[in-house]
Amino acid sequence: MSAPRTTVMMPAWNSHATLRDSVESVLAQTVPDLELIVVDNASSPPIREVLDDVRDPRLRLVRLRLNAGTAGGRNAALYRAGAPLVSQLDADDQWEPDYLESILPCFGDPAVGLAYSNTHIIGHPTGHDDYIGDPSVHPMHDFPKIAEQNPIPCPTATIRAEAARAVGGYALTQWMAEDYLMYLRLARAGWRFAYVHRQLARYRWPSATSGLSHRQRPHELWELLMYARFVARHPLTPGPRRQVRTRVLSELQRLRDAR
Template identity: 30%
Template sequence: MEHPTVSIILPTYNRLAYLREAVASVFVQTYDDWEMIIADDGSSEETCAYLRGIADPRVTVLWLSHTGIPSIARNQAIRRARGYYLAFLDSDDQWRPAKLAVQLDALRASPDCRWSYTAVDLIDADGYPVARDGLAPWVPYAGDITERILWIQAHIAIDAVIAERSMVLETGGFDEHQRFAEDYDLYIRLAMRSPANVVNTPLAVVRAGNGENYSANRIEAYAGWVQLYEKYAATLPSKRLRAIARRRRAENLLILARLHIKAGQPGAAWRTLLHGTPGALLAYPPWAWRAAKELARACFQATRRRA
């Protein structure tokens, strides 16, 4: 087969029922010049049997040893990809049938943009629509959205992203040391290289509230955000962007400390706040007062545990 226009990157580890739906949503795409590379992270035999049974020549399965790190699986698939664009799909999510066609048309109409994302619909573990009540409103930010990403004002699901393969490779792909927030880590680097095109139509379907979801552990997730902002506080190209990263690091350290307290880990809360104090005091003036309140909570919890 000649080089396809799009290489679809799909990492998976079991979740067979969801995986079947994800793969089916690719096969019903109205645009069919694609290849799909499924990076299997050491799934059980039932899932492997399903994957071996996919007969379409456009599908390649990579059989990987289990790591539990999606970035490793995605990067392995990216290295095998041949398409001009990369599109990403997680194994518990889905695409609308016109997703590739509409998004590729949008990119072709915006030749200055090397990547694109779309709005998404949310479903629950059983596939029923999830209301967006209480969630931040969707805003279709386009152009230079680096600041919007740093503030998490641009809400981007990995399933909604298409990017030039060459640009993803230029940025180094997914950071395999970034266990959580690895998708936003990539978006920041993409945004610094190219304006973003946005499609204000929900063309991807993201499963929210799935207990098997990789991001379910909130402590690890916020530790990932702290790690991300620490990195970019030192490496972003402008003083303004680095200041935003330092502020976001400080805010996420406070949330992480609070999560440790709620989990009955006052010592971890203390260590989190002490680790963050020097930089956070300068980056975020309210830090001292808010950190003192969290430390007081940690002390109270530790006293109760000893009583």
């Protein structure tokens, strides 16, 4: 088996119904030089049962004793990765067969630390099926623009492993928006991003059965905390400060209205 060109990080918590399709979408890539690390976040029953009959040496399974969240699951794979790149894919999303074939050439430019693409959305409440409607503003890696909202579909991001480790990996105290914080840190570190305007993944819109991020209110608060953490370390970077100010004022108004 050739040396892997990327390590796919797949955290899984009670994802028995969707995990198999996600794993198969990785193992079916037209670029076969990869390793896939599935991190079982203390699922009950263990996630191994879904993968017992998969006989592929590229697949590794790591089981955590406690649920470390998405960030902890990704870090468990990040710090075990044997490839120079790491790719994000959650256990309820899937790649198109030529995802890696389309994304990996972006890293021929040594200044590129992250590459991503558009994605097809499954199950959006309004039927919307395209994550990125206007490709003219991508790749997005400059402040303050990147701080306005998360511009990168999570299942399409591939990152230089050394860059992800250098910025501290995924924030364990960030239960949501940990991927967005990673992108902001990479941009702040000076890495450029590359964008491929094709729907190279299938992103399952969050629901009550697929994870925490289906709840809009907690997600808003976690994003506020994420911006605040970033500002605490990089107070002069334009963009995040405005987000903190705007969102804090919005929270104060919400409290006034609730009286």
